Each structure stands twice: as C-alpha cells, then as structure tokens.
Amino acid sequence: MRLVAAEGPILEEILDATYAIWSEGLTRDNYARWNAAQMRTAWGKDHLRRFALVDDRGRWVASAKRYLLPMRLDGVDGVMCGLGAVFTRREERGRGYAGEIINQLIDRSRGEGATVAGLFSEIGEELYRRLGFVTVPMDEVDIEVDRKHGAPAMLVRSGEERDLPALASMHTKRTEGVPLRFALRRDPALIEYALSKKRLLAGLGFGPGPRGARQTEFFVAEEGASAAAYVVLTVSAGGWTLEEAGDRDPAGARLGAILQVLLAREPSRPAPLIRAWWPRLMPVPPQLRLTNRIPARDIFMLRPIENVRIPDRADDVFYWRSDYF
Numbered sequence: 001m002r003l004v005a006a007e008g009p010i011l012e013e014i015l016d017a018t019y020a021i022w023s024e025g026l027t028r029d030n031y032a033r034w035n036a037a038q039m040r041t042a043w044g045k046d047h048l049r050r051f052a053l054v055d056d057r058g059r060w061v062a063s064a065k066r067y068l069l070p071m072r073l074d075g076v077d078g079v080m081c082g083l084g085a086v087f088t089r090r091e092e093r094g095r096g097y098a099g100e101i102i103n104q105l106i107d108r109s110r111g112e113g114a115t116v117a118g119l120f121s122e123i124g125e126e127l128y129r130r131l132g133f134v135t136v137p138m139d140e141v142d143i144e145v146d147r148k149h150g151a152p153a154m155l156v157r158s159g160e161e162r163d164l165p166a167l168a169s170m171h172t173k174r175t176e177g178v179p180l181r182f183a184l185r186r187d188p189a190l191i192e193y194a195l196s197k198k199r200l201l202a203g204l205g206f207g208p209g210p211r212g213a214r215q216t217e218f219f220v221a222e223e224g225a226s227a228a229a230y231v232v233l234t235v236s237a238g239g240w241t242l243e244e245a246g247d248r249d250p251a252g253a254r255l256g257a258i259l260q261v262l263l264a265r266e267p268s269r270p271a272p273l274i275r276a277w278w279p280r281l282m283p284v285p286p287q288l289r290l291t292n293r294i295p296a297r298d299i300f301m302l303r304p305i306e307n308v309r310i311p312d313r314a315d316d317v318f319y320w321r322s323d324y325f
Contacts, residue, residue: 001053001054001055001061001097001100001104002053002054003051003052003053003101003104003105003108004051004052004054005049005050005051005052006050006051006052006060006063010052010054010060011050011052012032013060014050014052014060014063014087015028015031015032015035016028017087017089017090018063018085018087019031021087022085024201025205026201026204026205027205030204030205033204034200034201034204035050037196037200038193038196038197038200041192041193041196041197042189042192042193043189043190043192043193044193047067047068047069048065048066048067048068049065049066050063050064050065050066050085051063051064051065051066051101051105052101053097053100053101053104060089061088061089061092061095061097062086062087062088062089062092062097062098062100062101063085063086063087063101064083064084064085064086064087064101064102064105065082065083065084065085065325066081066082066083066105066108066109067080067081067082067083067084067325068080068081068082068109068112068114069081069082069118069184069190069323069325070184070185070187070190071116071182071183071184071185072175072176072182072183072184072185073115073116073181073182073308073311074181074182074308074309077185078113078114078115078116079109079112079113079114079115080114080115080116080117080118080184080302081105081106081109081110081114081116081117081118081305082117082118082119082325083102083105083117083118083119084119084120084325086098086101086102086119098127099127099130099131102117102131103131105117106303106305109305110305110306114305115304115305115306115308116302116303116304116305116306116308116310117133117302117303117305118300118301118302118303119133119300119301120298120299120300120301120324120325121298121299121301122298124299125299125301128301128303129301131303132303132304133301133302133303134301134302134303134310134312135299135300135301136182136300136301136302136310136311136312136317137295137312137313137314137317138277138279138295138296138300138314138317138319139277139278139279139280139293139294139295139296139314140275140276140277140278140293140294140295140296140297141275141276141277141278141290141291141292141293141294142273142274142275142290142291142292143242143259143274143275143276143278143288143289143290143291144271144274144288144289144290144291145256145259145260145263145271145274145287145288146256146260146287146288147260147263147264147267147271148260148264152257152260152261152264154221154254154257154258154261155221155222156219156220156221156258156261156262157219157220157222158218158219158220159218159219159220159227159230159232161192163220163226163227163230164188164191164192165188166220166226166227166228166230167186167188167191167227167230167246168186168187168188168191170229170230170246170247170248171183171186171191171246172185172186173248174246174281174282174318175281175318178281179281179315180281180316180317180318181311181316181317182302182311182316182317182318182319183317183318183319184319184323186323190323191322194232194243194244194322194323195216195218195232195322198216198232198234198243198322199216201216202214202215202216213236213237214234214235214236215234215235215236216232216233216234216235216243217231217232217233217234217235217262218230218231218232218233219231219233219258219261219262220258221254221257221258223248228247228248228249228254229245229246229247229248229249229252229254229255229257229258230245230246230247230255230258231244231245231255231258231259231262232244232245232322233262235272238273239272239273239274239275240272240273240274240275241274241275241276241321242274242275242276242278242321243276243320243321243322244320244321244322244323245276245282245320247285250283251283251285251286252282252283252284252285252286253285253286253287254285255285256285256286256287256288257285257287259274259287259288260287276321277296277319277320277321278290279317279318279319279320280314280315281315281318282318298324300317300319
C-alpha cells in the first residue's frame, strides 16, 4: 500500500464518499470548495494536505487529512501531526486500512519533525487506543453571563486582520511560563486559518436551513490602538459556541464585558445558551460563571511519536474549540 497526495479523480471520489458524513449541510459543490479553500489559506497551503492510501492498482482504499500543527509539550517547542477525516472506502472496511494510513502518515510526519500525533475521535476510543493513542481530558461547559441594565461602558468593535498579532500575543502570554504541559503555539497565520475555516463555512451555507442560519462573529475590545481582549463566536438558532477568547488582563474582565455588550444588543430576548471548551488554566472573568461541566464530547487523543509523555489531566491542556480538526 502506498501513500499519495489525494488529487484529481481520487480526490473527487473521496469527496463523493465522505460528503454525507462531513458536509455540514453544504451542497456537494460547496463541500469541495470549502475543502479546497482551506488548503489555499496562508497557513493551510503549507500545513494541511489530504492523503490517500492506494493499492497496487492505484485504487484508493482509505484517506485522511494531515495537519502539521506547532505545539509546545512540557516546555519544548515541537510539531503535532494532526489527523482528521480518517475514512475507509465502504467495501474495504475491516481490513485494517484506517490503521495503515494513520501509521504511514505518522511515519511520514516523524521525518518532518513531528514528535506527537493527535486526533479527535467521533467513534469512541477503542480503535485509536489499539493504535497507541491516549485520551487527553478536556472540559466542555455552559457559560452564564451577568446581564447589566444597559450595555457596559466599553467600546467593542468587529475584529480585523490587523488584530491577529495581538491575539497571538495573548495566547502566548497565557500559555507560557505556567504549569501547563500541552498547548498549540498559535501564531497569526494559524489564528487566521481557524477564523477563515469558519467564515468560509458560513459563507458557503453553514448548516441546515436557510443560508446564513449560522454565522461566525469576531469582536475585540481596544486599549489604545490595539486589541486588549477578544471573542470568536459561532451563532446559531441553538445558541452560541465560544470558539476562542483572550484578554491581556489576567482576570479577564474585558473578555467578560465583551460578552455583556453582545448580550445587550437584544436586551428583551432571553440569554442564549453559550457552550465552550474552557481551558482550566484560563481565568474565569468576574462577570461569568461556568456550569454543567462535562468531558468534551469530541474526544481528543494523542500518541507519542518520539520519546515524550502524553498529558493525562485536563489541567495540563490548553485548547480552544477553534482548533478542532
């Protein structure tokens, strides 16, 4: 079995086969556009590829996306081989091809400097445990916001590309020099990729229902001329998902005030359900309460490639929903 880049007719067959599972309500054509657009972003063109496992006749039997994500593990900068959209052709299932493509991608990534492999499992843990992956605990919570009579006296504006270096700086300051074992190293290009992925999905017709039924919102609060706090939200009829957030203030008070301002846009409406992956080392702003804490439903798993130790506590991991792959 050979590992090849999934291109041309092979890619079209893979998209046909996976469309029903991962299309997020898009049409088949827009599903293809969404996947292609991610790989054309400044970050994606160098760090994201789709591969296929082909037999000696050149027929693909399995496919997967491979991300090379900058990360820090136990204080050492490195690279994570992120594995997504692992799929085995229906008539070829039960022959170990999912494990084969994962192992070949890990071997390839080792040669490109990766020291750990990661994935999010939608099918439970058993298969990936057999392949050497370990579950890394992460939390999912509801966020309750203290609503004020009238909006807080703080200017909140839409985020822009010029704000991305400030967002990256907030993440770096929050994750360096603390008792934390694992976090991504989020530079402006990676943050822009995460935003673009969600905006592209919304623009192409995210989710069931009318176009625009879900949207991505990015807001910042300024101090001087630069962003001092921010939130990224996915907004839908079912509520809000806080995809990521940050604040230069160690207590996070500006972050909490941004959410108060956003809720004050429609003061007569009930507060929406707000869900988030909230890293335990991220301070909870004084205006917020975290409730209904459960293990994240998308199971995060890591496998060592080199001689590294995998974190086994939620306290050891700093990871936002924006960076789901």
